[in-house]
Amino acid sequence: MEFESTIGLEVHVELSTNTKIFCGCSTEFGGIPNSHVCPVCLGLPGSIPMINKKVIEYAIKAGLALNCSIANNSRMDRKNFFYPDCPKNYQITQDKFPLCRNGYIEIEGENNKEKKIRIERIHIEEDAAKLIHTENGTLVDYNRSGVPLIEIVSKPDIESPKEATMYLQKLKSILQAIGVSDCKMEQGSLRCDGNISVKEKTCIKLGVRTELKNINSFKALEKAFEYEIKRHIKAIENGEKIERETRRWDDEKGRTSVMRSKEQANDYRYFPDGDLVAIKISDEDVKRIKKTIPELPYEMAERFEKEFKISKYDAAVLTSNLKIADFFENAAKLSGNPKSAANWIMGDMSKFMNEKSISIEDLKFTSSELADLIKLVDSHKISNNIGKKVIEEMFETGESPYDIVNKKGLAQNNNEGEIYEIVKKVILKNPKSVQDYKNGKKKAAKFIIGMIMKETKGNANPEIVNKLVNKELR
Ligand SMILES: [Zn+2]
Structure with missing residues (x-):
């Protein structure tokens, strides 16, 4: 049986603005835990967010570089869930009205053909705090809370782990070139989740999709998808059912395991954030930002x-x-x-x-x-x-x-007369090699040339040496 896989990627990118998305706290990586915080990014009751204009500009810049159309009207929404890294119990993000839509990246796909990977949307949102798991329990560092992110969602146009890597590499190089993010995967400023389904080639219906999380490097990206593809194929061949679920990639063990099943999926109850005004972008704004994009x-x-x-x-x-x-x-x-x-x-x-x-x-x-x-x-x-x-x-x-x-006296000696004297001297000194050459051992010429180069400390023009040696030995 022949199989084909369908992959889509969701990439989170931290924008390299100096301050966070809704407050003036620093976005600098590292720093003493909980030192870059204020009531807004700590989610304290009564604090009011104000959107950072630079975040919108950077997101539009990314959208334009990735061939998206920019929405004249968009807005921020609340995504509701409870988790310790999210102090407000909701994340401010964009749901139905993202800033950018319908872009694409061109890659050299399998069989070396130019191929477009479509981008469904790019939206802006706030990053969550960082949980640090220790022997004595879990610690929370709110320095990352409110760092601006863009999420870039591709269509499921990717056919193989190799194409996924190419897409991500190209995406990274474009975002770095336009200066909106440092895209350091090792520091978490570029993070990648994906979804994948596998089906028999002759089958029309798409296979069941699983989501993959915790892909922290390019190597992991390729390995995780390769593992999932094998797992899906094995299940299909054995007539087993593939569950629609979210799985975590374990880099050390080299395998994926279940994180949550579809039954446990959240209903986020999105609704517009009443603390933030609608985002209105004029065509002039878009033109102005477009001009700041350098050669990619x-x-x-x-x-x-x-x-x-x-x-x-x-x-x-x-x-x-x-x-x-x-x-x-x-x-x-x-x-x-x-x-x-x-x-x-x-x-x-x-x-x-x-x-x-x-x-x-x-x-x-x-x-x-x-x-x-x-x-x-x-x-x-x-x-x-x-x-x-x-x-x-x-x-x-x-x-x-x-x-x-x-x-160092390295200048090349191009003086044919001088070189000729040395050639003659070396040939005289090595009658055996000359005889060998005449007996058909063409390699002997190489030895003689080597001796000449040694004599001239490598400075003789090799073309002249070659020419003269061949002439003398003939
Ligand atoms: Zn803050």
């Missing part, structure tokens, strides 16, 4: 492909981090050799940065110095191999490539 990573990748004639893969890697993209663009323009700039950044530079775990901001040299190095190679002042030594030195000392080449 995928747009930049497309431009790099066209403008710099680099491969789609290279463009995607280079734009996965905006700082690296800037570094590349500068070096490409200044050196006039984009392909070489891409090679240095994705090759030697990323190797060193990984080894020493340093980021591009912490480099001791600039993009214009990388361009200088490329120019040294392109003008045959140094060979590519010597370039590798130079960039290593640039990492260590931050000296300019010119200084390194001069100081």
Whole structure:
């Protein structure tokens, strides 16, 4: 039997405003527990919330970057439930009238085809407090209470765990690029829930849906959905019934378990929050916010492909981090050799940065110095191999490539006459290799070239050496 899965994601993103959604308390991560609080975010009776204008602007910005239409009229609602992390016994969120609707993200889906994952809605809401479970009981930190969130709900257009990861990665890169969130999954500023159903390929009716919670990393996202798909398939094959329920992903045990069944589902009794006025957004507001959206990573990748004639893969890697993209663009323009700039950044530079775990901001040299190095190679002042030594030195000392080449005497010797003398000398000294070569061992030439490069401390122009050696041995 062949099966297919249908996945939808609900992503909560903390907005990086300085203050909370309904009060002036700081949104800073960490801090002494319960130090960023006031009567509003503690939910004390009689306190009145006031909406933070920046939250609405950020949410609209996200909506526009994700191709949504923005509602001219929307409002805040109360979602009623009792839980210790929610001191008012209701969460202020948006129910029927969200700020943004009908957007999409394009991903490269399975079988490498461009695919649209539709976004049903984006709404704003307040975050809950954080519960900290200890041996002696549970503690509550209200610092997170009232931190602004947007919830981005996709349509069930995702077909595989891999597509889910691609969707989330693209979503993250867009939100980071427009500056509305740092999207740090490890700090909880990007959180992901999902729902999934599996059916036989030939079956028209969708399978029973289960919800998945507690997915805390990209790895967990893929593993959790893979686990659920297997679980569903096994149940279908065994003729077992799949319950409509919410399940929690346990990363350590690598499995999901039941959190609550449908019978326990809450009726949240949504109704408009009477303390907050309706949100009215004019077309001018939308236009003004639209202007603040910078070039998005995928747009930049497309431009790099066209403008710099680099491969789609290279463009995607280079734009996965905006700082690296800037570094590349500068070096490409200044050196006039984009392909070489891409090679240095994705090759030697990323190797060193990984080894020493340093980021591009912490480099001791600039993009214009990388361009200088490329120019040294392109003008045959140094060979590519010597370039590798130079960039290593640039990492260590931050000296300019010119200084390194001069100081260490690394300049390439392009003097054919001089090189020819050395070639003759080495050939004279190695009659056996010459004989080997003449007997058909072509490898012997490599040995001779190696000896010549050694003699010249690697400075001889390799093309000239090759040419001369081949000529002499012929
Ligand atoms: Zn507060």
